[in-house]
Amino acid sequence: MRWGEHAYLLAMKPAPFTYHAPASLDEALGLLAAHGEEARPLAGGQSLVPMMNMRIARPEHLVDLNGVAELSFLREEADAVVVGALVRHAEIERSALLRRVAALLPCVAETIGHYAIRTRGTIGGSLALADPAAQWPLLAMLLDAQLTSARPGGTRTLAARDFFIDIFTTALEPGELLVSASFPRLAPDEGWGYRRFARRHGDFAIVAAAATLALDGAGRIERLRLALGGVGGTPVVLDALASAQQGRLPGPDIWEEVAGSAARAIDPSGDIHASAALRRELAAVLTRSALGDALARTGAHR
Amino acid sequence: MSKSLLRLRVNGETHEVLAEPRKLLSDVLREDLHLTGTHVGCEHGVCGACTVLVDGRPARSCLIFAVQMARHEVTTIEVVAQSGRLAHLQQALHETHGLQCGFCTPGIIMTFEAYLADNPAPSEAQIREVLSGNLCRCTGYQNIVRAVLAAAARRRAEGPA
Numbered sequence: 176m177r178w179g180e181h182a183y184l185l186a187m188k189p190a191p192f193t194y195h196a197p198a199s200l201d202e203a204l205g206l207l208a209a210h211g212e213e214a215r216p217l218a219g220g221q222s223l224v225p226m227m228n229m230r231i232a233r234p235e236h237l238v239d240l241n242g243v244a245e246l247s248f249l250r251e252e253a254d255a256v257v258v259g260a261l262v263r264h265a266e267i268e269r270s271a272l273l274r275r276v277a278a279l280l281p282c283v284a285e286t287i288g289h290y291a292i293r294t295r296g297t298i299g300g301s302l303a304l305a306d307p308a309a310q311w312p313l314l315a316m317l318l319d320a321q322l323t324s325a326r327p328g329g330t331r332t333l334a335a336r337d338f339f340i341d342i343f344t345t346a347l348e349p350g351e352l353l354v355s356a357s358f359p360r361l362a363p364d365e366g367w368g369y370r371r372f373a374r375r376h377g378d379f380a381i382v383a384a385a386a387t388l389a390l391d392g393a394g395r396i397e398r399l400r401l402a403l404g405g406v407g408g409t410p411v412v413l414d415a416l417a418s419a420q421q422g423r424l425p426g427p428d429i430w431e432e433v434a435g436s437a438a439r440a441i442d443p444s445g446d447i448h449a450s451a452a453l454r455r456e457l458a459a460v461l462t463r464s465a466l467g468d469a470l471a472r473t474g475a476h477r
Numbered sequence: 478m479s480k481s482l483l484r485l486r487v488n489g490e491t492h493e494v495l496a497e498p499r500k501l502l503s504d505v506l507r508e509d510l511h512l513t514g515t516h517v518g519c520e521h522g523v524c525g526a527c528t529v530l531v532d533g534r535p536a537r538s539c540l541i542f543a544v545q546m547a548r549h550e551v552t553t554i555e556v557v558a559q560s561g562r563l564a565h566l567q568q569a570l571h572e573t574h575g576l577q578c579g580f581c582t583p584g585i586i587m588t589f590e591a592y593l594a595d596n597p598a599p600s601e602a603q604i605r606e607v608l609s610g611n612l613c614r615c616t617g618y619q620n621i622v623r624a625v626l627a628a629a630a631r632r633r634a635e636g637p638a
Contacts, residue, residue: 187519187520187521187539188499188501188504188520189499189501190499191497191498191499192498192499193498194498194542194544196544196545196547220540220541221522221537221540224522224539224540224541224542225521225522225540227499228501228520228521228539228540229521237498237542239545241545242548265534288610289525289607289609289610290535290588290592290606290607290610291525291528291535291536291537291588291610292522292537292610294531294534294535294536295531295536295537295540295541375609376606376609377609377610
């Protein structure tokens with residue numbers, strides 16, 4: 176064994192790369208297009224840099240987005256809130272705007288990793304990484320966020336359900352950069368719930384459940400949304416199950432029934448973190464709890 | 478890959494370092510600037526030992542390339558004690574036996590230097606949530622939590638210094 180060949184087994188240091196620090200989005204897109212598959216955009220670096228340190232990722236060109244101010248914004252629209260790809264989890268956590276129009280985003284941001292991870296990690300990085308157990312892919316799927324990407328000379332917008340293809344796989348093409356995510360506002364009385372199970376605080380969830388609930392004037396279910404993370408290659412949205420609850424009176428019995436149906440509707444696979452049976456069980460338990468939280472947060476109960 | 482001249486601001490001073498772009502901030506701090514108070518544990522962002530402040534906010538220096546810091550202010554453990562006097566959290570860690578081997582301690586202090594500025598009166602649960610990002614294999618964390626509570630109280634009474 177030659178020392179040089181296997182040095183990476185002993186030291187966690189990235190392979191050499193050419194560093195680019197574009198000052199504008201156009202410049203960044205030009206660099207990404209010019210270098211294609213040899214380039215990786217660097218946002219918060221909380222997933223890419225560990226992969227580079229372990230040499231799982233070895234980009235020839237690193238395009239650092241941290242100086243691209245155009246990617247760092249929060250914008251309120253009539254029925255949505257648009258979050259720039261470079262917005263840090265900690266900024267989402269502290270955003271008064273988001274607390275007002277889509278409180279589940281900042282509240283769920285608090286559960287990402289650790290304090291010193293959230294100060295760097297970005298929503299765009301998390302969405303583009305597409306870990307099916309991560310918070311932002313789950314919420315994007317739950318709310319069917321509109322994800323806008325750019326390349327030189329054009330942009331396109333994909334619904335989250337078309338953006339996420341499989342584990343760590345999105346519809347983004349080489350040279351294409353995710354620039355923003357548009358989340359629909361929640362109605363003023365709409366409740367939400369997010370529950371996760373992880374072995375250690377700050378780990379990626381083994382399974383996570385997210386729900387929103389709006390009630391009509393009579394206190395019956397007007398609109399229910401429900402999605403699960405960690406039970407497939409992408410987060411799973413349970414549309415049919417959720418819409419079938421319309422008109423019912425919400426409460427523990429219904430939640431128990433929905434939780435059981437959710438666990439039967441998914442097809443998780445087992446891995447070193449959890450068996451398929453455990454994931455199914457967690458899906459039921461977390462769904463029931465998330466639905467309970469959503470009901471407790473609806474206007475009628477606030 | 479060739480080395481280039483990197484400029485970075487650390488602890489209020491401007492430094493120029495000849496290094497490759499792939500050199501981690503943690504390694505530049507330790508090897509080029511000889512600021513060895515920043516400890517390197519896991520080198521993939523899990524243990525928290527290498528936590529420094531970037532523009533006043535805690536960050537893992539093993540997940541940042543030094544070349545990225547051209548326009549940012551880095552603060553390390555070396556300047557936390559001022560004029561020979563320990564900061565409140567350092568003093569409290571000493572008094573409550575909040576460290577044994579001390580390897581994780583600089584990362585914990587940098588994390589809470591920033592956190593206590595944001596949240597001067599944290600609950601024990603909040604302290605534990607923040608502390609979850611820093612691994613300590615000696616103490617079992619109980620005395621670190623006590624130290625942060627004590628430091629927060631002193632900070633409120635006497636100011637940040």
